[in-house]
Amino acid sequence: MCGIVGIVSTTPVADRIVDALKRLEYRGYDSAGLATSVDGRIDRRRAPGKLTNLRERLAAEPLDGTIGIGHTRWATHGAPTEANAHPHTTNRVAIVHNGIIENFRELKTELDKDGYKPVSETDTEIVALMVTRELDRGMAPFDAAASVIKRLEGAFALAMMFKGEDNLIVGARQGAPLAVGHGENEMILGSDAIAIAPFTNKVTYLEEGDWVAITKDDARIFDREGQPVERAMAQTQLGVSMVDKGNHRHFMLKEIYEQPDAISHTASHYLDLANGKVKLPSKLPFDFKSLNRLTISACGTAYYAGLVAKYWFEKYARLPVEVDVASEFRYREPPMDAGGLALFISQSGETADTLAALRYCKENGQHIASIVNAQESTIARESDIVFPILCGPEISVASTKATTAQLSVLASLAIAAGRQRGHISEAQEFELVDMLAKLPGAITKALGSEEKIDQISHKLSKAKDVLYLGRGSLFPIAMEGALKLKEITYIHAEGYASGELKHGPIALIDETLPVVVVAPSDDLFDKTISNMHEVAARGGKIILITDEAGAKSVGDDVDEIIIVPDAHEFVMPIICAIPVQLLAYYTAVFMGTDVDQPRNLAKSVTVE
Numbered sequence: 001m002c003g004i005v006g007i008v009s010t011t012p013v014a015d016r017i018v019d020a021l022k023r024l025e026y027r028g029y030d031s032a033g034l035a036t037s038v039d040g041r042i043d044r045r046r047a048p049g050k051l052t053n054l055r056e057r058l059a060a061e062p063l064d065g066t067i068g069i070g071h072t073r074w075a076t077h078g079a080p081t082e083a084n085a086h087p088h089t090t091n092r093v094a095i096v097h098n099g100i101i102e103n104f105r106e107l108k109t110e111l112d113k114d115g116y117k118p119v120s121e122t123d124t125e126i127v128a129l130m131v132t133r134e135l136d137r138g139m140a141p142f143d144a145a146a147s148v149i150k151r152l153e154g155a156f157a158l159a160m161m162f163k164g165e166d167n168l169i170v171g172a173r174q175g176a177p178l179a180v181g182h183g184e185n186e187m188i189l190g191s192d193a194i195a196i197a198p199f200t201n202k203v204t205y206l207e208e209g210d211w212v213a214i215t216k217d218d219a220r221i222f223d224r225e226g227q228p229v230e231r232a233m234a235q236t237q238l239g240v241s242m243v244d245k246g247n248h249r250h251f252m253l254k255e256i257y258e259q260p261d262a263i264s265h266t267a268s269h270y271l272d273l274a275n276g277k278v279k280l281p282s283k284l285p286f287d288f289k290s291l292n293r294l295t296i297s298a299c300g301t302a303y304y305a306g307l308v309a310k311y312w313f314e315k316y317a318r319l320p321v322e323v324d325v326a327s328e329f330r331y332r333e334p335p336m337d338a339g340g341l342a343l344f345i346s347q348s349g350e351t352a353d354t355l356a357a358l359r360y361c362k363e364n365g366q367h368i369a370s371i372v373n374a375q376e377s378t379i380a381r382e383s384d385i386v387f388p389i390l391c392g393p394e395i396s397v398a399s400t401k402a403t404t405a406q407l408s409v410l411a412s413l414a415i416a417a418g419r420q421r422g423h424i425s426e427a428q429e430f431e432l433v434d435m436l437a438k439l440p441g442a443i444t445k446a447l448g449s450e451e452k453i454d455q456i457s458h459k460l461s462k463a464k465d466v467l468y469l470g471r472g473s474l475f476p477i478a479m480e481g482a483l484k485l486k487e488i489t490y491i492h493a494e495g496y497a498s499g500e501l502k503h504g505p506i507a508l509i510d511e512t513l514p515v516v517v518v519a520p521s522d523d524l525f526d527k528t529i530s531n532m533h534e535v536a537a538r539g540g541k542i543i544l545i546t547d548e549a550g551a552k553s554v555g556d557d558v559d560e561i562i563i564v565p566d567a568h569e570f571v572m573p574i575i576c577a578i579p580v581q582l583l584a585y586y587t588a589v590f591m592g593t594d595v596d597q598p599r600n601l602a603k604s605v606t607v608e
């Protein structure tokens with residue numbers, strides 16, 4: 001999750017870009033850089049570390065120019081060195097980028113054959129070289145950018161400027177945010193409205209797949225097919241508050257859409273993508289190798305994330321895991337062998353029951369690790385080690401991006417544990433890391449079912465009760481789906497393990513009961529199909545969340561199918577979290593409930 005700023009103006013931009021980057025530093029601060037263009041020549045300054053280093057650099061070697069792009073980086077591909085800092089330039093173009101270009105290795109091989117060699121380890125430079133090759137072939141800047149953007153896979157946002165073009169910046173959004181600010185005789189690009197706020201409160205938020213060409217006078221926006229489109233201009237309220245909903249109707253939807261970006265940020269913190277490895281702090285206060293048991297405590301959605309992690313740690317690291325809701329754990333006085341590892345998961349870091357469970361474990365000689373979003377929170381402060389979630393502020397009471405980011409952290413820890421305990425080889429680690437690296441792209445695709453889910457939600461809104469079913473690591477996602485629906489629609493919903501159906505809940509099934517089945521085509525799929533037959537035979541209405549292969553083999557028993565992208569079972573719980581969030585969201589919107597602040601709930605539960 002890096003920060004991007006670009007300005008085309010009639011007055012000098014360097015200092016203003018650095019000020020805007022300051023407001024984006026929350027997105028990353030491994031290094032920063034800036035490029036401007038004067039008289040058709042692109043110049044740049046970059047510095048490793050925080051923005052203040054770049055400021056010092058600029059004080060010594062200032063940059064003129066009324067057009068420029070800047071970047072504050074959270075390293076993904078390549079170490080946080082000056083050579084890897086953005087902007088990446090060639091003799092024809094300068095580019096800044098946020099996110100991950102998934103197909104950069106194949107593009108690199110292709111460029112290599114044509115003699116275009118990168119000097120950094122980044123995926124961004126590959127984009128700069130691709131554009132340069134198109135320019136060398138005679139394309140105009142605008143067309144060169146368009147033809148390259150089409151070829152990029154993954155979740156990203158980028159901005160580029162061209163040698164000899166002092167009145168053009170091209171930006172693109174695919175899975176990571178980018179907004180256009182409409183100033184007086186100038187146009188601005190920024191990763192969010194917070195960066196743009198000092199210049200103007202008139203903002204247009206690009207939609208998924210959009211790309212834009214800004215000059216000092218206007219912004220032309222195109223959709224993913226290259227068709228010119230109009231996107232509404234919004235007035236931001238950022239003078240009053242630092243967070244806003246952008247062009248989304250609710251914070252919940254905004255946060256659902258932030259997931260590709262949030263997850264690439266988390267991935268870049270926990271994964272060494274260039275080498276296909278998990279990177280954890282070098283000094284952990286515990287040793288995965290010598291652990292006999294991992295104890296996880298959390299509440300609500302965070303507890304379900306812990307349940308998914310149990311499948312991962314037990315399967316990939318052969319580490320036995322106990323997971324409990326913190327409110328139960330704290331009072332049942334579980335015996336604990338000293339020197340064990342207790343892990344606490346909490347978005348807010350202030351949840352009273354989770355904190356009490358933490359203190360119990362501390363008194364009982366456990367190493368305390370926590371996965372939190374609020375890094376200044378009490379849970380963070382009382383932990384021996386904190387694994388930050390890094391998803392940015394989550395405002396909606398119903399947790400979405402914090403959940404998938406928590407899952408990404410847990411998945412990284414499970415790989416590290418498997419590797420250290422000798423149950424995962426180097427090659428397997430590479431494959432699993434690659435799957436996590438590709439998640440932002442897969443989540444962007446999963447978000448593509450939004451329209452279909454909106455339609456299904458109209459039917460769901462009529463239900464009094466809804467049953468969610470899942471097996472294996474998708475069982476907790478079924479429970480998460482039920483919790484989301486309850487929280488924001490007030491419809492009664494329960495999540496069950498599919499195999500438990502016959503042991504009671506099947507008695508509920510009749511033609512009024514929708515059953516949401518979370519079942520991609522994995523090893524257990526046939527068993528779930530049998531469960532679906534049992535539901536259909538009793539008149540139950542099935543909404544199936546599955547992949548293409550699952551959809552093909554399922555037959556006629558299903559009323560609705562929501563397709564998720566094909567992926568390995570390891571990452572499926574994270575991908576399948578998206579449709580269950582959207583299903584709850586659209587049902588709530590259709591019913592007209594207060595989506596972001598549902599009745600009786602609070603974002604941070606600091607009482608037991």
Ligand code: AGP
Binds near residue numbers: 301349354484
């Ligand atoms: C989820 O949508 C919730 N609102 C709730 O279950 C939440 O996950 C739970 O209260 C735990 O909060 P925490 O992550 O801040 O500890």
